[in-house]
Amino acid sequence: MLLLSSRNIKGDNMSRGTLYDKVWEQHVVGILPTGQIQIFVGRHLMHEVTSPQAFEMLRERKLDVKHPELTTAVTDHVIPTKDAARPFKDDQAETMMAQLETNVKEFNIPYCDVGSGKQGVCHVTYPEQGLLWPGSLAVCGDSHTCTYGAFGALAFGIGTTQVSHVLATQTMAMDKLKVRQIKVTGKLQIGVTAKDVALNIIRLLGVQGGVGYAYEFAGETIENMSMEERMTLCNMAVEGGARSGYINPDKTTYNYLKKTPNAPKDFEKAVEYWDSIKSDWDAEFDDVVEINVDELEPMVTWGVNPEQGITVSEKVPALELFEGKEKDEAIDALNYMGLVEGQDIIGQKVDVVFIGSCTNGRISDFIAAAKILKGKKVAVRTLIVPGSEKVDEKSKELGLDKVFIEAGAEWRLPGCSMCLAMNPDKLIGDQRSASTSNRNFKGRQGSPTGRTHLMSPYTAAATAIEGKIADPRKYLENKSGDLE
Numbered sequence: 152m153l154l155l156s157s158r159n160i161k162g163d164n165m166s167r168g169t170l171y172d173k174v175w176e177q178h179v180v181g182i183l184p185t186g187q188i189q190i191f192v193g194r195h196l197m198h199e200v201t202s203p204q205a206f207e208m209l210r211e212r213k214l215d216v217k218h219p220e221l222t223t224a225v226t227d228h229v230i231p232t233k234d235a236a237r238p239f240k241d242d243q244a245e246t247m248m249a250q251l252e253t254n255v256k257e258f259n260i261p262y263c264d265v266g267s268g269k270q271g272v273c274h275v276t277y278p279e280q281g282l283l284w285p286g287s288l289a290v291c292g293d294s295h296t297c298t299y300g301a302f303g304a305l306a307f308g309i310g311t312t313q314v315s316h317v318l319a320t321q322t323m324a325m326d327k328l329k330v331r332q333i334k335v336t337g338k339l340q341i342g343v344t345a346k347d348v349a350l351n352i353i354r355l356l357g358v359q360g361g362v363g364y365a366y367e368f369a370g371e372t373i374e375n376m377s378m379e380e381r382m383t384l385c386n387m388a389v390e391g392g393a394r395s396g397y398i399n400p401d402k403t404t405y406n407y408l409k410k411t412p413n414a415p416k417d418f419e420k421a422v423e424y425w426d427s428i429k430s431d432w433d434a435e436f437d438d439v440v441e442i443n444v445d446e447l448e449p450m451v452t453w454g455v456n457p458e459q460g461i462t463v464s465e466k467v468p469a470l471e472l473f474e475g476k477e478k479d480e481a482i483d484a485l486n487y488m489g490l491v492e493g494q495d496i497i498g499q500k501v502d503v504v505f506i507g508s509c510t511n512g513r514i515s516d517f518i519a520a521a522k523i524l525k526g527k528k529v530a531v532r533t534l535i536v537p538g539s540e541k542v543d544e545k546s547k548e549l550g551l552d553k554v555f556i557e558a559g560a561e562w563r564l565p566g567c568s569m570c571l572a573m574n575p576d577k578l579i580g581d582q583r584s585a586s587t588s589n590r591n592f593k594g595r596q597g598s599p600t601g602r603t604h605l606m607s608p609y610t611a612a613a614t615a616i617e618g619k620i621a622d623p624r625k626y627l628e629n630k631s632g633d634l635e
């Protein structure tokens with residue numbers, strides 16, 4: 152929890168040996184007249200929202216997709232999670248899905264169709280399929296593409312115009328980022344998760360703290376995390392302003408990838424290469440930050456960006472702690488969230504609990520939530536939305552769906568659901584939600600006055616039982632803290 156140090160240690164003329172540098176250099180095609188670097192894209196992943204205009208641009212210019220075999224598409228944002236029968240009731244959602252279906256057929260792009268066992272939120276299903284390997288350079292028209300950095304890939308969210316460039320050329324223009332190593336040490340207490348680590352980092356460094364940087368997450372706490380926990384952490388890198396976040400690959404990465412359907416055929420040779428692209432022990436970073444998490448407690452946000460977070464034991468901060476623009480933002484956030492400075496965050500009533508999204512919609516997240524909800528009843532509307540068809544299947548195999556249904560929660564079909572609410576799952580009016588997603592921006596969950604508190608699946612499950620923000624640790628006494 153403590154910020155131990157923050158120092159700039161890059162010498163201008165010193166050689167570099169970070170994973171970022173090595174992978175970047177291997178993907179450089181050349182320097183463009185604009186001065187930007189043209190980089191080769193190893194894996195282009197798509198979804199229905201940011202791709203239709205990109206395909207239109209291709210058609211207008213009579214271009215083909217350069218490497219359809221390096222491209223994969225899925226529908227996730229608009230898909231209803233209660234009744235996904237076609238045509239969708241929402242015409243716009245139906246149009247987006249139909250457009251993607253037409254586009255993937257016309258351009259011969261592999262598609263993770265509903266019912267194929269591969270549909271799901273892009274950042275949940277693509278890693279499950281083993282499409283991200285260490286040393287890959289991956290892009291997707293979505294900010295949380297940084298999730299894939301958990302595999303030691305360089306992964307960047309891109310805009311629609313860049314999606315069209317990548318489709319047409321398999322390259323794109325980009326400036327190289329600086330690299331900040333965030334070294335996390337200490338042992339997480341039971342009930343404290345990768346999500347809490349992510350919210351803590353953003354609280355300490357700010358939502359703008361990572362602008363211009365890629366974050367390398369390192370240290371014993373990260374090394375001890377499972378792949379799913381690493382994905383949760385890297386997923387939130389962009390919320391701290393970093394365009395990308397990554398973790399050096401290790402045995403945990405290789406053991407995960409080995410079981411995936413797209414694992415390399417000569418796995419040992421691949422591991423040899425993957426080992427070679429790790430940051431060297433003496434690699435130099437543009438900045439290094441050390442954070443200890445021994446005393447970290449479950450985190451929850453009180454405001455309208457992920458930096459505005461506290462632990463469940465803390466009180467909503469007093470306004471006198473802020474100055475200038477930050478103070479104005481805090482006043483605005485408190486007004487919007489209907490909170491007052493100095494009040495306890497624990498015990499704050501909520502109307503809805505959402506457990507899902509590309510941050511926390513994986514099987515380990517549902518195991519964690521089920522650990523708390525088993526044999527209990529939820530006090531408020533609780534949506535539990537698997538991140539993918541595979542998570543849905545595995546949950547059913549483990550009987551987790553029954554645990555949630557018996558607790559009174561709604562078990563849904565895979566999709567983005569209430570994370571962004573581009574589908575029927577929305578907050579209504581000024582409803583307050585406890586959400587395992589990654590953004591608590593104003594109006595994010597579908598209502599312009601809806602209020603979002605970000606938290607981990609443990610904390611969300613405990614909150615569902617009490618109908619108010621709760622400390623999950625009391626529900627975990629005498630239970631294992633392992634997520635997997």
Ligand code: SF4
Pocket residue numbers: 227228272273274293295508509510566567570571588589
């Ligand atoms: S779950 Fe949320 S953050 Fe993730 S891809 Fe979907 S809408 Fe975006």
